Amino acid sequence: MAEAVILGIAGNIVDYLVPKALEKVGKLWGVKHELEILKETVSTLHAVLEDAEEQYHRSRQIKVWLDKLKDAFYDAQDVLEEFNIEAVRRELSGHNEMMKEVRTFFSSSNQLAFKLKMSNKVRAVREKIEAIKADRKFHLDDRSVDSRVERQWRKREETHSFISEGDIKGRDDDKTAVIKFLLDSNMKENVSILPIVGIGGLGKTALAQFIYNDEMVSKHFHLKMWVCVSNDFDVKKIVTNIIACAKKKAPSEDAMEQLQSELRKEIDGKRYLLVLDDLWNEEPENWLSLKRLLVGGARGSKILITTRLPSIATITDAAQSHHLGGLSDSLSLDLLMQMAYRKEEEVQDPEMLDIAKEIVRKCSGVPLVVRTVGTLLSFKKTKLEWLTFKDYELPDVSQRADKITSVLRLSYDYLPSHLKQCFAFCSLFPKDYEIKKQTLVNLWVAEGFIRPSNRSQHLEDIAHGYFMDLLRSNFFQDFQEYKETCKMHDLMHDLACVVAGNECGVAFDDTKSINERARHLCVGDLPISHLKASPLRTYLSLMRRPISEVDLRQLIQSFKRLRVLDLHTTYVEKVPRSICKLKHLTYLDLSGTHKLKKTSGLHYETAEFANT
Incomplete structure (x- = not known):
């Protein structure tokens, strides 16, 4: 994400933050001069950043240089946002009796102090950026911002229908x-x-989902439950999720003994179907401890497991297993052409078909790879482009995870930088998490990821377009139109984690180390006292637990640059007045808290905050 982030921040500074600040400074010529120099400095760097982005993972020297530059860009963004926030705050305070204060703010005496303060801050970050720029000891190509990838992406027709994963x-x-x-x-x-x-x-x-929703299957079982297990085989967590699925609400108790009792009450005497999706654990004892809790179902109860590991059949003592093979070449070809949005006459073209068949053979019948490659081919209109892609860009894909990941990475590399940033940010959500489209739109806007091409565009509308681009390109799947939710394939989630690098961190217990360079953090049961003060921009809590006013005050004190504070799963009784000191905060979600006490200095109508 670091390489995508730096292009995103640079674009945000040049195209949005500096012009917005210039509107506010008026006749503060000293500040205006510094802002214009800062814009020119970042603009000249932007021309070589695309080449640096491509070489980010190949050269440690370039990686170190870009990481330093990224930190400096973050500082510049903070200064510009601080200025714009302060100007807007003072403007808004002048609606009634505070008009006098605003006039005072823009008086000549106050202008002088403000000009000095802002000039010094802008000059400091500009000089820091220029020093890093001068320290570059390697060659980078000077490119136009309108890169090959960006041009190809914009050529893509917006009328394409979405093909369901x-x-x-x-x-x-x-x-x-x-x-x-x-x-x-x-x-x-x-x-x-x-x-x-x-x-x-x-x-x-996908197969398990189809069967789980089959009408005959639904009528046959008294109870159906679906739980994603993934890498973390925590029996207590799995049992909690099974109960939540059976009762359509979280269990009332937290102790394991009570959870066992509640689980038995739900399944005893019932013919149930339980799907354990993406099981990785190969420890027989762990499985047995879970299986003992599940034997109380009526005769005919079934457990369906999806797994990449053939050994799971032995570990679970299953009488049989069902091995899923790859798609046939003909089905793969149909899917490829469908995803590439080829017209009927092109599908019948013998030369185009021959090239497509060779591409399909490289995909080894893996549907995710076929869909991904098909999407990439939708950018390429001619036979020559398809042939070049086959011969020089597409690796041979054996049925190995690393080979499949290499194709997904190729798909990521083709994304414009603003979409790379948005995709990598999604690594904060756990595997199999149902993501709300509106939540993503709000978060991307709050983080400053959206790049409008003109001032008349609404940021939310642009963010919606970003979401649909990623959905059409298979970075999201299982889109439910009526709920407007989606999920990420576990391999896509793995890719998001890789490309996010140190920029994003996930910590669900106190043993998880958090990189000090992380700007976005998703937490579970991790005590706030375990977090070190840092320039964190996102604090996302996904664990249902209470948070005290003392802990919340400590969080606010530690992370003064927060843009996003999402506590919708926590139980907050009182918000401290110090939250008003988070001047960069643009997204606050307390929607899961129903007993919130009003705090002096914080004005609201409901307990639900988003895009405030």
């Missing part, structure tokens, strides 16, 4: 086999287990 074309035999197992009541044990085994990207979860 839930499409499991060519899996009829797999559907039939798994459904037959689920509906079979002639089993020795009350609870029978079937692992669906296959490499990442084959569509195991």
Whole structure:
């Protein structure tokens, strides 16, 4: 994310923050001069940053230089935002009796003090940037901001229909086999287990989702539950999620003994279907400790497991497993051409078909790879472009995770920098998390990721366009139109974590180390006292737990540059007055708190804050 972030911040400084500040300074010529020099300095750097972005992971020297420059750009952004916030605050305070104060602010005496303060701050960050610029000891190509990738992206037609990731074309035999197992009541044990085994990207979860929602399956079982397990096989967490799925609400108790009792109450005597999605754990004892809690179901209960590990069948003592293979070449070809938005006459063109068939062979029947490659080909209109892509850009993809990731990384590399930044930010959400589109739109706007091409555009409308671009390009999946939610494929989530690097951090317990350079943080049960003061911009809490006024005051004191404070899953009774000191705060979410006491100095109508 660091390489995408620096282009995003540079664009934000040049195109938005400096022009906005220049509007506010009026006749403060000293500040105006410094702002114009800062804009020119960042603009000249912007021309070489795209080349630096491409070389970020190949050269440690360039990486270190860009990281220093990124920190300096962040400082410049903070100074410019501080100035704009202060100017707006003083303007807003003058609606009634405070008009006199505003006139005083813009009086000649106050102008002088303000000019000196702002000139010094802007000059300091400008000189820091210029020193880093002068320290560059390597060559970078001077490019136009309108890069090849940006031009190709803009050429893409906006009328393309979205092809659902839930499409499991060519899996009829797999559907039939798994459904037959689920509906079979002639089993020795009350609870029978079937692992669906296959490499990442084959569509195991999509197949399980289709079967889970099948009408016959739904009628057959008294109770259905779906839990994503992933890398963290925490029995207590899994049990909590099973109960929450069964009852449609979080369990009332937290102790393991009470959770066991509550789980037994929900499943005993009922024929249930439990899907454990993306199981990784290979420790038999861990599995047995969970299985003991699940044996109380009525005869015919089933547990469906999706996993990349063939050993799971042995560990879970499953009588059989279902191995998911790749798509046939003909089905892969159909999917590729569909994703590439080829017209009928192009699909029938023998030369184009021959090239497409060779590309499909490189995809090894992995649906996620076929969809991703098809999306990349939608940018390429001619046979020559397809041929060049096949011969020089697309790696051979064996059915190995690292090979699949290399294609997903290629897809990421083709994104414009503003979309790279937005995608990498999504690494903050846990795997299989249902992400609300509006939440993403609000967060991207609050973080300053949106780059308007003109001042008349609404930032939320642009952010909505960003979301749809990422959705159409398969970075998101399982989009539910009626809820406007989506998820990320676990391999895409892995990629987001890789490209985010140190920029984003996730800490769900106190053993997780947090890089001091992290600007965005998602926390679980981590005590606030374990967090060190830093220039953090995002604090996102996803754990349902109370937070005291003392802890909240400490959080505010530690992270004075926060733009986003999301506590919608926590129980906040009182917000301290010191929250008003977070001058950069643009997004505050307390929507999960229903007993919030009003705090002097903080004005609100409801407990729900977003884009405030």
